[in-house]
Amino acid sequence: MSKVDQLKRVEVAALQDLSVGIGKRVNVSGEEIALFKQKGGTVSAIQNSCPHKGGPLSEGIVSGEHVFCPLHDWKINMKDGQVQAPDVGCVKKYEVEIVGEKVYIFVD
Amino acid sequence: MGYLQKKVKEIKERWTVTEKLVLIGNGMAGIRTVEEILKKDASRFQITVFGEEPHPNYNRIMLSSVLQGDSTVDDIVLNDYNWYEENHIELLTGDPIVKVDAEKQVVYSQNGLERSYDKLIFATGSNAFMLPLPGADKEGVIAFRNIKDCETMIETSKKHKKAVVIGGGLLGLEAARGLLNLNMEVDVIHIADFLMERQLDEQAGKMLKTELEAQGMRFHLKKNTKQILGKDRVQGIEFTDGTSLETDLVVMAVGIKPNIALAQEAGLTTERAIVVDDFMQTNVNQIYAVGECAQHRGIAYGLVAPLYEQGKVLAAHICSENESLEHGYQGSLVYTQLKVSGVNVFSAGHFQDSKETKAIRVHDEFEGIYKKVVVQDNKVVGAVLFGDTSDSTRLLSMMRNGDDISAMSKVALLPSESGEAQVSPVVAMADGDNVCDCNGISKGAICSAITENGLTTVEEVKQCTTAGRSCGGCKPLIADLLTLTTGEEVGNMPEPLCGCTEYTHEEVVAEIRELGLSHPREVMNVLGWESDEGCSKCRPAINYYLKMVDPIKNADDPTSRFINERAHANINHNGTFTVVPRMYGGVTDSGQLRKIADVADKYNVPLLKITGGQRIDLFGVEKEDLPNVWSDLGMRSGSAYAKALRTVKTCVGEQFCRFGTQDSIGLGVELEKKFEYINTPHKVKMAVSACPRNCAESGIKDFGVVGVDGGWELYVGGNGGVDLRGGDLFCKVKTKEEIIDTISAFMQYYRENARYLERTSHFVERVGLDQMKQVILEDEEGRKSLINRMEIALSTGKDPWKEIVENEELQKEFKKKQVEVLS
Ligand SMILES: Cc1cc2nc3c(=O)[nH]c(=O)nc-3n(C[C@H](O)[C@H](O)[C@H](O)COP(=O)(O)OP(=O)(O)OC[C@H]3O[C@@H](n4cnc5c(N)ncnc54)[C@H](O)[C@@H]3O)c2cc1C
Ligand code: SF4
Ligand code: FES
DSSP: OOHHHHSEEEEEEEGGGOBTTBOEEEEETTEEEEEEEOTTSOEEEEESSOTTTOOOGGGSEEETTEEEOTTTOOEEETTTOBBOTTSOOBOOEEOEEEETTEEEEEEO | OOHHHHHHHHHHHHHHTSEEEEEEOOSHHHHHHHHHHHHHOTTSEEEEEEESSSSSOBOGGGHHHHHTTSSOTGGGBSSOHHHHHHTTOEEEETOOEEEEETTTTEEEETTSOEEEOSEEEEOOOEEEOOOOOTTTTSBTEEESSSHHHHHHHHHHHHHOOEEEEEOOSHHHHHHHHHHHHTTOEEEEEOSSSSTTTTTOOHHHHHHHHHHHHHHTOEEEOSOOEEEEEESSBEEEEEETTSOEEEOSEEEEOSOEEEOOHHHHHTTOOBSSSEEEOTTOBOSSTTEEEOSTTEEETTBOOOSHHHHHHHHHHHHHHHHOSOGGGSOOOOOOOOEEEOOOTTOOEEEEEOOSOOTTOEEEEEEETTTTEEEEEEEETTEEEEEEEESOOTTHHHHHHHHHHTOOOTTSOHHHHSGGGGOSOOOOGGGGOOTTSEEETTTTEEHHHHHHHHHHHTOOSHHHHHHHHOTTSSSOTTHHHHHHHHHHHHSSOTTTSOOBSSTTOSOBHHHHHHHHHHHTOOSHHHHHHHTTOSSTTOOTTHHHHHHHHHHHHOTTTSOOOGGGSOHHHHHTSEEOTTSOEEEOBOOGGGOOOHHHHHHHHHHHHHTTOSEEEEOTTSSEEEEEEOGGGHHHHHHHHTOOBOOTTSSBEEEEEEOOGGGTOSSOOSOHHHHHHHHHHHHTTOBOSSOEEEEEESSTTOTTOGGGSSEEEEEETTEEEEEESOBOSSSOBOOEEEEEESSHHHHHHHHHHHHHHHHHHSOTTOOHHHHHHHHOHHHHHIIIIIOHHHHHHHHHHHHHHHTTOOOHHHHHHTOHHHHGGGOOEEEOOOO
16 A cells, blocks of 8 residues: 555645645644745645754745744745754655645545 | 664664773763764764763863853854764763773773773863862752852852862862852962962062952962851851951862772772873773873873873774874873963963073063063973064964074064054964964964865854864964965955855945846846845845845835844844834834833733833734734834844933933934935944044944033944944034935935944944045935935835734744644
8 A cells, every 4th residue: 555545535625725835824733834826836844843943844934845934944845844944954844735625635 | 664663774884883982981082082073984883872971072271261241051062962863872871980991991981871881081081179178068069160169159159159279270260250250259269479389480470469369269378278157158268377268168279189089999000190102092901081080191181182182093093994104192292371361471381490590571561461482402491471462373383393492583573562563473383383272283284274165254164174173272372374375355355245256245235236136136136146046144144235236116125124124123032023113313202101011911912121222122923913913012123133223212401401402302203214224234233422522332333322501412333232332523514414414315325335244343443434435424316316316215115014914924934833643
């Protein structure tokens, strides 16, 4: 069985509720997740907690596929979850699927 | 192949094909060695690290700084847990190795784990040496070696008042300084007749004592402790001369003892420490030792720089197949610096006088400076510097290189005495000389990092090269190197706005004006930004400049604003927000207080606090509650989060005070009402006091007004924050109207000419007060047009809370979506 099959698909937002350049928080059964809509209409979903000291990434300044943590300005790539140099670390990222207007993510 | 099979194969490969390296001791020397190994060959070893302490590798040197309150335990972590994971290192903390079977090549941990190894490194460091005194096992008798000791001291200081430090050496004095900072009374007991006798000569030791006494330490020299008194907990100590002292805490800092018991049991040769050769190899095959637990050519070092050199050699050795290629470890020249604020002490090499040596001494009793340079066979072999340690780098470099000084004049050895403009010691350094000894980063390495990566600040150099990351003592040298390499004075050079562009702040503003740009994206496009979307530094700046240049036409771009200015509240460390309603001039009434109380109850506000700016903070509000909180309060936003006018603090003045000669509250309220919601390059604070007693602290505000008989004085550029600065008297006027006009013109000049995030204090220093007086006070036309432009900008200000409360669409950003996963 492939990995994705074991995950659950959850509807988290409607595409029109998201705006480019501003993150959105969703709480999925206790897990805080940040959603970011990109210019091309795709959506990234990452854990809403900065690996530095847990800052809420959904509140950060967005620059393309990066978000700057609002607490101490760490720069995080929302596509792969990697913290950018010189800081190190990563956040969990979630697979996203968009069907029509609906945004789904996969959680375990 | 299925996922699982693949994983199993991967794991098997890793454990069978690669060699296994086990490190005992998760401390500074051991982990540095691992870092060096990873740099050379990241896939060569399967690495396992055992550490006795329940922490990842941290910077032991900085414990002094944690104790002194300048850093937290989190700040001093050098390699966090992620680092181990990313480098596929198995880390077992809180689990010491208790047995090594060198024959079978297996180690055993206290928790019963076993790991076999191909190579084993001992990096077990030292233990603090505890004097075997009667009573030394009582509660409250501790050492100063690890995080736990630090925590114990901090805890103790909360309940107890008196502390004794045994040992007047480096560590003891740093502990004593920390305990003073924790508000304890501190007595230092020392056996010798002057302090730090292992690093200083008598003269410097005495000067140090005087200095530290002035800081509040009490010294008891030539004292021998006989026993520690008390029941379960220490209550006092008694000396061999019969005298005694009461105390609640005893910190022993009399020396360190290499931690070698495990090595001895494993059959390694030990003397004072584990004996190693030039490649850090012990007498047993495949076992190495590095750090404080190792003894090389008779010396066991107790400082980080030599240990890091050892780590480098060891890494090169075990990563190379061909031993004969390398150069082994040759021993190190050591030097020390005391990390106590306000005291500069430096000592290196052979600083004691002997028959073969001659010394140059400089002693300036007025300035409290003492310098001694010890010379043998025309070479500098040692030095002690007290009070002014600026010569240290140059002297060290002379010592390392063995420079012949016979041709130099004696004065040239200590040139800072000559009174001429000082040349930075980095100028004379060779490229190979270390600037940061802790991390072994050379001048050459730093210079190339600066040029290759276009670094402009000490912080950037630190991030990029790790220089300055340990004790921080080399930061002034790094700043000098920046100046030297970039040819510009650090701080004065025209800084590019950020890493995305070459344009300076001024150039960006000029282009916006000239080309009539109107949106951040347009600015970045037209000016060829390196990243299309900018970053968290340039976007807010550009957004500010656009609104400043044309407040009417240019729209605000919320995505370029920091969260505080989007949520109109201050973000807290846990993601909640702080709400501060406006209270003009710090004046409130029972109606407002009642509303605040009701809101606090309704939304379970965990903390209410009076701010420094005379109003009330409601801490810990959830983001989704913000619009409702504002609506229930029915008050205006206090802009406590904004780059804008924050507060106008006022004294009570003539309304009630018997000294007041002016209506300070009235003027304060008027100023606050006029300038609220105007955007400025950085926050702006004001104060109005009604007489020179200055109860509203007008001297440390961006604009501070002080009432005097028959008029008002205006102070500008004051700052009570990071860079404390008293304001400059700007002018003295008769009427309120003149004050308001002058502030208006000044603030507009600041808005137009300061760089984003430049406070008025820095702006005034950069531009110069005379220039500002010329424009704002003397040029009548200029003043009028500044005031006009300010009026236009003011016409666009509105209360953001009200806007959001009245507009459902705007409230959307505050909502949080809750989704339940059904299984
Ligand atoms: C307060 C303070 C201030 C200092 N200031 C300076 C300074 O300004 N400049 C300077 O150069 N040096 C300074 N030092 C000294 C410097 O910190 C040490 O020289 C350095 O940390 C030694 O590194 P190490 O790796 O050899 O030992 P450590 O850093 O002590 O690491 C050894 C680790 O091994 C662990 N360990 C021991 N036995 C076992 C076992 N059996 N199994 C598993 N783990 C084990 C220990 O718990 C410890 O964590 C200072 C030290 C202190 C305490
Ligand atoms: S500054 Fe002067 S007028 Fe104002 S409260 Fe203090 S003493 Fe009274
Ligand atoms: S919590 Fe994100 S940068 Fe500090």
